[in-house]
Amino acid sequence: MLNRVILIGRLTRDPELRYTPSGVAVTQFTIAVDRPFTSQGGEREADFIPVVTWRQLAETCANYLRKGRLTAVEGRIQVRNYENSEGKRVYVTEVIADNVRFLESNRDDKRSGGQSERDPFADDGKPIDIPDDMPF
Template sequence: MLNRVILIGRLTKDPELRYTPAGVAVTQFTIAVDRPFSSQGGEREADFIPVVTWRQLAETCANYLRKGRLTAVEGRIQVRNYDNNEGKRVYVTEVIADNVRFLESNRDSGGSRDDGGSYGGSAPSSNNQPSRGGNNNSGYSRGPAADPFSDDGKPIDISDDDLPF
């Protein structure tokens, strides 16, 4: 059996961070995902998908995601139910995310917060450890001097035999 979903959309409002009585962080937000077709009036339609994140991922999302930000979410669909105050059963369908990627910087989306680039534009993956700079090789520093493709303005000498086409 498989329950896996990948969504790309924009946040409809800022994430809401809360803590369980046991002190576990949980964040809820909704993303608007465009449908691949237009309505009869020619307008684009979207689905509004509720997303829940837990623990370190929840805190990271609360700190760095903002309304309107383009985001990729990977997780599983969960359906839960409860009885409301009127005694009626209410069903809730939501995505429990274990991987969230920030697909644009705050500067691209017009956000007022400065991320400082500490997470390289992405939230932690399923191991809940932040991806700092986008590279998981420990001890590897990415800086201008570490660029292996830097040519210092000189032409690159490549033989036709080295080209794959």
């Protein structure tokens, strides 16, 4: 039997770090993974997949991952259930990650104080003037 999943997507919000009563770190976050096709309206759709990490990996994710960051997650799918306050059985499907790769570095993060900065090298439609006396 095999239960293995690899996902690449962007975080929908900053990870939430918590600790169990025994002091074990656990982090929860959700990644948006694009579907390989478009809807009938021509729009791209995505799946929003909950991810859980434990121990040192949880603390690392909480310290370095941020909303919008491209991330690869490797782990297993787990289905758990519990009874909510109304007495109804609730089923939760999530990925328990044992490996998380940060696919963008902090240098790639264009945010400053939570807001995006304008890329000074973005193509604004104007030609670039390069002098003829360049040394190369």
